[in-house]
Amino acid sequence: MRYSDIYNLINVAEPKTINVVFPNSEPIYKALKVATDRGYIKSRLYGIVDNIKELCDKTSLENFTIIESNTPDEAIRDAIKDIRDEKGDVLMKGDIATASFLSPVLKRDTGLRKGELLSHVGVCDAPGYHKILFLTDGAINIHLDVDKRKALADNAIEFAKRIIKPPIKIAFSAIIEKLNDKIPETIEANKLAKEFTKRGYLAEGPIALDVIYSALAAKKKGIESRIAGDVDIIIGPNITTTNFLLKHMLYIDKAEIGGIIMGAKVPLVLLSRSDDSKAKLNSIVLSLV
Numbered sequence: 001m002r003y004s005d006i007y008n009l010i011n012v013a014e015p016k017t018i019n020v021v022f023p024n025s026e027p028i029y030k031a032l033k034v035a036t037d038r039g040y041i042k043s044r045l046y047g048i049v050d051n052i053k054e055l056c057d058k059t060s061l062e063n064f065t066i067i068e069s070n071t072p073d074e075a076i077r078d079a080i081k082d083i084r085d086e087k088g089d090v091l092m093k094g095d096i097a098t099a100s101f102l103s104p105v106l107k108r109d110t111g112l113r114k115g116e117l118l119s120h121v122g123v124c125d126a127p128g129y130h131k132i133l134f135l136t137d138g139a140i141n142i143h144l145d146v147d148k149r150k151a152l153a154d155n156a157i158e159f160a161k162r163i164i165k166p167p168i169k170i171a172f173s174a175i176i177e178k179l180n181d182k183i184p185e186t187i188e189a190n191k192l193a194k195e196f197t198k199r200g201y202l203a204e205g206p207i208a209l210d211v212i213y214s215a216l217a218a219k220k221k222g223i224e225s226r227i228a229g230d231v232d233i234i235i236g237p238n239i240t241t242t243n244f245l246l247k248h249m250l251y252i253d254k255a256e257i258g259g260i261i262m263g264a265k266v267p268l269v270l271l272s273r274s275d276d277s278k279a280k281l282n283s284i285v286l287s288l289v
């Protein structure tokens with residue numbers, strides 16, 4: 001499975017509506033244009049009218065509606081309300097701070113909260129690996145414990161099932177494979193691997209990155225593994241590790257990358273300001289799977 005295969009999964013009878021909050025950068029519009037031209041989406045753009053019109057003209061974007069919002073806070077409020085009123089299928093972050101984007105989403109009465117935990121699932125297609133990898137969470141959840149890592153895995157599995165066929169192979173990663181009380185994530189990874197194995201998944205942990213990537217590494221280390229070199233989902237030990245891994249794949253491995261936030265009533269596209277238009281397009285496509 002590669003990104004080209006993910007694109008082939010898109011089958012929309014009518015374009016989906018994507019509500020974009022305060023879009024002020026050209027790469028967002030370039031991504032929206034490609035998705036629009038392919039018949040995937042139509043856009044509702046929340047922000048300053050003159051800015052939006054200028055960028056729509058510059059990129060020749062079509063099939064859009066402008067909703068005037070003079071501030072990012074006003075834009076996110078209006079975009080969420082419209083989704084609750086069934087005027088939108090996807091919520092996408094534009095030029096608004098992540099905290100300002102997510103805080104209204106999480107409000108129980110007026111937001112889009114579905115479960116207890118929102119989490120980011122990065123989807124990487126790296127030349128050095130034979131299939132796409134799902135990585136979580138490198139964007140949202142800062143302090144992890146065993147319950148949060150379990151929720152991360154549940155969200156990632158829910159999304160991965162839309163793209164890949166079972167058995168889904170899950171790695172609860174850590175720096176070493178041995179249990180060590182001084183490295184709490186090794187204990188948590190072992191507990192979670194046992195739980196998800198009982199639920200019918202091929203899950204292992206703690207498992208280090210070299211074994212995740214290579215069956216030969218597992219053999220050299222004397223580790224018996226059913227998933228080494230063929231992992232689908234990596235559950236990171238913390239946000240820093242997962243974020244570093246995603247960015248290393250992007251900049252050093254030249255991976256195709258995209259991401260989606262799970263756990264809300266609709267898919268959320270949370271973009272970094274440094275993402276190019278291709279990464280933004282990939283993320284839009286992931287929201288439509």
